[in-house]
Amino acid sequence: MATAPKAEPVDKRRLILDAAVWVFARRGFHHCRVSDVADEAGVAYGLVYHYFDSKEEILNTLFLERWQVMLDAIDEIDARDLPARDKLYAVAAFIIDSYRHNPDLMKVIIVEVTRAANSFGRLHLDRIREAYTGISDIVEAARAEGSFKSDIPSEFAAMCFYGAIEQLLTSWIFEVLPRTEEEFERAKELVVEAICGGLESAGTSQPATSA
Amino acid sequence: MATAPKAEPVDKRRLILDAAVWVFARRGFHHCRVSDVADEAGVAYGLVYHYFDSKEEILNTLFLERWQVMLDAIDEIDARDLPARDKLYAVAAFIIDSYRHNPDLMKVIIVEVTRAANSFGRLHLDRIREAYTGISDIVEAARAEGSFKSDIPSEFAAMCFYGAIEQLLTSWIFEVLPRTEEEFERAKELVVEAICGGLESAGTSQPATSA
Amino acid sequence: MATAPKAEPVDKRRLILDAAVWVFARRGFHHCRVSDVADEAGVAYGLVYHYFDSKEEILNTLFLERWQVMLDAIDEIDARDLPARDKLYAVAAFIIDSYRHNPDLMKVIIVEVTRAANSFGRLHLDRIREAYTGISDIVEAARAEGSFKSDIPSEFAAMCFYGAIEQLLTSWIFEVLPRTEEEFERAKELVVEAICGGLESAGTSQPATSA
Amino acid sequence: MATAPKAEPVDKRRLILDAAVWVFARRGFHHCRVSDVADEAGVAYGLVYHYFDSKEEILNTLFLERWQVMLDAIDEIDARDLPARDKLYAVAAFIIDSYRHNPDLMKVIIVEVTRAANSFGRLHLDRIREAYTGISDIVEAARAEGSFKSDIPSEFAAMCFYGAIEQLLTSWIFEVLPRTEEEFERAKELVVEAICGGLESAGTSQPATSA
DNA sequence: GATGAATGAGCGTTCATTCAT
DNA sequence: AATGAATGAACGCTCATTCAT
Secondary structure, three states, X not given: OOOOOOOOOOOHHHHHHHHHHHHHHHHOOOOOOHHHHHHHHOOOHHHHHHHOOXXXXXXXXHHHHHHHHHHHHHHXXXXXXXXXXXXXXXXXXXXXXXXXXXXXXXXXXXXXXXXXXXXXXXXXXXXXXXXXXXXXXXXXXXHHHOOEOOOOOHHHHHHHHHHHHHHHHHHHHOOOOOOOHHHXXXXXXXXXXXXXXXXXXOOOOOOOOOO | OOXXXXXXXXXHHHXXXXXXXHHHHHHOOOOOOHHHHHHHHOOOHHHXXXXXXXXXXXXXXXXXXXXHHHHHHHHHHHHOOOOHHHHHHHHHHHHHHHHHHOHHHHHHHHHHHHOOOOOHHHHOHHHHHHHHHHHHHHHXXXXXXXXXXXXXXXXXXXXXXXXXXXXXXXXXXXXXXXXXXHHHHHHHHHHHHHHHHOOEOOOOOOOOOOO | OOOOOOOOOOOHXXXXXXXXXXXXXXXXXXXXXXXXXXXXXXXXXXXXHHHOOOHHHHHHHHHHHHXXXXXXXXXXXXXXXXXXXXXXXXHHHHHHHHHHHOHHHHHHHHHHHHOOOOOHHHHOHHHHHHHHHHHHHHHHHHHHHOOEOOOOOHHHHHHHHHHHHHHHHHHHHOOOOOOOHHHHHHHHHHHHHHHHHOOEOOOOOOOOOOO | OOOOOOOOOOOHHHHHHHHHHHHHHHHOOOOOOHHHHHHHHOOOHHHHHHHOXXXXXXXXXXXXXXXXXXXXXXXXXXXXXXXXHHHHHHHHHHHHHHHHHOHHHHHHHHHHHHOOOOOHHXXXXXXXXXXXXXXXXXXXXXXXXXOEOOOOOHHHHHHHHHHXXXXXXXXXXOOOOOOOHHHHHHHHHHHHHHHHHOOEOOOOOOOOOOO
């Protein structure tokens, strides 16, 4: 006898999180209502509060989940036996691919958390800094080994690198830059070349004249 | 006979704008009330609406006022007869000094406008992009002249440069980096060295290995 | 065994509408606050907005609900096989009885809607005119049949008839006229006699002398 | 020698009153601001409060000024030696011509005062009733003399007559009826014919059948 | 008389959160 | 777990009125 058709079990909590990504990305965390998330998820209003203590907790959950994946990736990359430039390329590639595969989630994380200095950014400051640290570790090893300049602190270097990538993502989010597969791939190369290799042609390197 | 001391005439509109800078910087645009601004300015609630149509208009005014100053500065710097690296140093110096002289205003502009992709950032997108263009022009000239690499598009270079500086300011705003005179001066040098000269030691430049 | 006494289920939406009638009638639509309605209904402030989009929608709902009842009544009366005067008596009786049974509701509808030319009156103009049309139809049939004068357009006649009744209700609302059962009954007769039979004694009818 | 050109003296108070008529008629008393009136009059905001104690006093002034003219006219008409029908025709003609000559003022008086039972209507109730009384006096004399039916109280008759005229004006205000010279003239005749002569053809008069 | 900046109470609306079922 | 009605604090904005000049 054939088994009765079973309704596939749906994880309502997951449904809510996914709906939140969609809604937060479209309308922004502050400009949407909890009911928008519930409607998008197709669940009752109150169920959101069964799974989450507050609207903020939804965003926190989304951020922490995803950010951990990135931190793990950076650590894993750092552990590889590769030149620093290749490691940084791998980091850039990971972040850019994250955006490529789930632009809404990355948009939410960047716009609503990492770039929101007054609210969630402050709350997750330590977590955000861990990413800096991971990148910084890569640079630091390269400095120790001699392939990277010793006069640029690794923390500072990490900041420039991360800043460039975040700006890149922001440009895609803002639709300032086109979002095509070619652009994504090219951006990985360019950001590493720009930050590691510098903008100047070989042989022109010179100290800046102080004002 | 000396004239009696007269109460200096106060520009209430300016008072409100200055108070808004203070309040928006402390509590964030969305987390403060119009009455907070009025109280801080020491004026009646309604006067805010005598001078501004809405709370948003206050922020727009602050942004547009200050951003124009920066755009003018970039244009003026571009017109100077200097090497590209020195021009970029001047741009970095201008922005960093802007932050040094009025950290609250810069915080508000960056946190509430340029980094707020879903709200004011979108509104002022074109204005924000003008800054990119100014920097891009500097890079483009250097490419044409041969001092900057031709394989990094000037728009991309401008984005990396601006991204690094914005991240720098954000780090100060977040209090991740110390805010001392020495740090400010040193950051000007470092950001230019990192972006123009690159992170790698001379002679180690190499293309990244694609994943 | 007798079932335990259950609290009768209350329709909060109805509760709010009824409270609005009371409050609008006492204080006027513009002079009362939404909280007055909520307080009168004994519900929380926000619940008003759970059921209605705005304060105005409450009034619109009250008007449309009741006005439809009147339009239906006029249509039903028109369909009866009666002399025109009796039909008009029935219409007058229906409106006056409406006031008698729910003076607050009729007050709100007349004062805040049908007599409010600049606000709700304009909004519901078409609906209001439908009542004229219904009365006009009754008159028109009487003219065709010969019992009513052909030199007074039916629309004009309807306007006089409705105007007289509205003035009558207004007088009760203003407390210019006493509100007793006898008065209500007498008014039904008088308004029909005045409008259909005219003020003049039989045999004195004469054309007016133009100024 | 020619006299020096003198600036014609402008009565600012009158200017404000006239501006108020225009503004109240367009936007309604409650939907306009005092500044709208000042702007329309071309005077400073504060000057309105130099001449009037409040926004309401402006409306009261407009009403009382004009209403007195009407009361005087009714009294004057009543004193003439004319048949009742001709007197009522004169009253209707006066009111309709008032609207014809200054539709904005009449609109304001009717919409914002006489039809506003909850606000100004209540305040000026006694004044409004004086108009009824004037009309009522005309009817009463006709009843005493035998030309008008004695079974319709003169107060009731006055109410019907005034109600019909107010409805007529309201129809013009609402733009339900066309506003042409011919319509105005015809309406004077029709309203008197309808109310004095009745809607029914001669010989069909009959008592209504009670429900 | 004339000006318009300054005041501040008041109100409609929103929406995160709670809770009875 | 699931529902959605119910709650009420919070806030942006309006505008009549006052007052210093």
